[in-house]
Amino acid sequence: MKDIDFKKGDGLIPVIAQDAATGEVLMLAYMNEEALKKTIQTKKAHYWSRSRQKLWLKGETSGHIQEVKDILLDCDGDTIVLKVEQHGGAACHKGYRSCFYRRILSEDTIETFQEMVFDPKEKYGK
Secondary structure, three states, rough: OOOOOOOOOOOEEEEEEOOOOOOOOOEEEEEEEHHHHHHHHOOOOOEEEEOOEEEEEEOOOOOOOOOEEEEEEEEOEEEEEEEEEEEOOOOOOOOOOOOEEEEEEEOEEEEEOOOOOOHHHHHHHO
C-alpha cells in the first residue's frame, strides 16, 4: 500500500472498472484504503460511496458483482484500473451495461446508444 497515494485525493483514488475480456470501460468509482484491501482479499470490487459516505460491495443490492481479474496501478500511484468480469450483465445503477451509455454529439445533443439491461426501479425500488 505504500506506493499508492491516497493523500492526493483526500483519502480516495479514482478507479476505472474495465471488462477484462473486451476492454470496455464499465464505470468510474472511488476507493479508500479499506476498499482496496477488501477488493484484494475477496477478488470482488469494493468501492467508497461518496454520496453515502460508506464502503460498498459492487452488486450488493443488484447482484451485479464485479469479479476482479487484475488490478493495475498508474505511474503516479493515484489511479487504479480494475479488470473485471461483470456478473449480471450491467455495471450501471441506471440499468445499462456501462455507465458510459451516452454519447455527446453537440452542445445540445446527447444520445443514448446502449440498451437497458435491467429496470432500476425493480432492483432498487426507486
